[in-house]
Amino acid sequence: SMVGWLVSCGVILVTTIASVAGQYGTCDYIYNYASGQTGYIESPNFSNYYSPGAKCRYTVNAPVGHYLYVQCYDMYLPSSTGCYYDKLAVSLSGDSNLADAQLRCGTATFNVQTSYNKLVVALQGSTSTSGGRFRCQITAVKIPCDCGRRKTATIYNGVPTKANEYPMMSALVDVGSKEVICGSTIVTDRHALTAAHCLLKRTVTGTALLVGDQNVKIGTDTPYSVVMLLSSFISHPNYDATGKTNDIALVRTTNTIVFNPGVGRVCLPFRFGTSTFTGAAVTALGWGTIDFGAPMSPELLQTTLNVIAQTDCSTRLSRTIQPTQLCAFSTKNDTCQNDSGGPLYYIDPNSQLVYE
Structure with missing residues (x-):
């Protein structure tokens, strides 16, 4: 079944990710959202602060034809110039290595949406601070498909079409x-x-x-x-x-x-x-x-x-x-x-x- 495939795929992904980026250890989560599903990602021990140096990664997948809407409404990370110390790295392209990630820190909340149907977020804590916390609400949103409309389902062979029957x-x-x-x-x-x-x-x-x-x-x-x-x-x-x-x-x-x-x-x-x-x-x-x-x-x-x-x-x-x-x-x-x-x-x- 598709669900079974997703689960087994998730296991494969976890294995692969763990070998590529062992820095996240057991704090490496993968979620597969259904259309319209809403869920949350949060720092360890939320609503308490995470321990200094905490490192976690969260991968969220939505079905093809969807994007993920992300509302990080609870942000209490230590602030630093360029988010040098504690940071929340957010890849809207779904890059597991976070090469294109936006870096967030401090207490400013934010709302973003993914480019495609995958989101990768990583908490990268520093041992030089006393920790912090975050929580984000994520929703899998179906991309509205306004394409292929026409005025009639009838095909007239070899005669004029109706006006604007084919708007494309x-x-x-x-x-x-x-x-x-x-x-x-x-x-x-x-x-x-x-x-x-x-x-x-x-x-x-x-x-x-x-x-x-x-x-x-x-x-x-x-x-x-x-x-x-x-x-x-x-x-x-x-x-x-x-x-x-x-x-x-x-x-x-x-x-x-x-x-x-x-x-x-x-x-x-x-x-x-x-x-x-x-x-x-x-x-x-x-x-x-x-x-x-x-x-x-x-x-x-x-x-x-x-x-x-x-x-x-x-x-x-x-x-x-x-x-x-x-x-x-x-x-x-x-x-x-x-x-x-x-x-x-x-x-x-x-x-x-x-x-x-």
């Missing part, structure tokens, strides 16, 4: 001509994901990000459309234009992308890290041409494709398919020119959230 859909546009260059997907409130080849021969100042739009020729079809200036391009360092590998990039906006009913971010597929998606239906979107050489579509269009096995894809294309590549196919519809950089969305059948 965006586009790179030419600042001068206002034409759509490539598709893109909002992944944070400052970044959109696109294809690296879309940025070739482009300048940051000559390119903008269009968010919240549906019909690029009509300004009144949705109240959420905004054209955003860009501050930088971040292409994959190993992008190979000839082999078309690692064809992925980020664009960063100058200002924060404001999320609203028509603008939001996609969910990133970490939970599907081991999946090949073979046989799954995925959705492609774009404002690209509806046929080779045809005009571009002013309406955002979508179509459903099916993911095929890499071996099948390699045979059909008579070329090697990289493990980092994915093939999608349909006998009726496909993406076309200027759909580059746009998404292949996978909609989780259970949550109905959109992943890319």
Whole structure:
């Protein structure tokens, strides 16, 4: 069971930590918190003072997708310049060796939160003082996941999407001509994901990000459309234009992308890290041409494709398919020119959230 694994993992961690940092001896604690759980860490013999030279370490783990909120409301450590003597070392990254720890001493209380789902705190007492005490309340807080929202769970194959049905859909546009260059997907409130080849021969100042739009020729079809200036391009360092590998990039906006009913971010597929998606239906979107050489579509269009096995894809294309590549196919519809950089969305059948 997961609980059994956590317990056994805890034993392994204790053994490892003890061998790496024997200075903590038997005062080396590991806690595994459930979602929403609140607990406490405190100095030995609390509410009395710990003995001079006391050394203890406290490791708190929360589930993935959580952070730990720490409220150290009882602080009575001897004060010294730079916390030279007694100190409470706090690593918000969860570093067991406390290399990046903040040092606290004196009587000032404090509230902090971890960067990830692990906290390491160490009491490092000095034999030159008479000791002190501390107590902290810690809560495992679930990170709110406001991603992958869409307006409807219905897929219309090959026809226009509803306005802002996919709030994470965006586009790179030419600042001068206002034409759509490539598709893109909002992944944070400052970044959109696109294809690296879309940025070739482009300048940051000559390119903008269009968010919240549906019909690029009509300004009144949705109240959420905004054209955003860009501050930088971040292409994959190993992008190979000839082999078309690692064809992925980020664009960063100058200002924060404001999320609203028509603008939001996609969910990133970490939970599907081991999946090949073979046989799954995925959705492609774009404002690209509806046929080779045809005009571009002013309406955002979508179509459903099916993911095929890499071996099948390699045979059909008579070329090697990289493990980092994915093939999608349909006998009726496909993406076309200027759909580059746009998404292949996978909609989780259970949550109905959109992943890319």
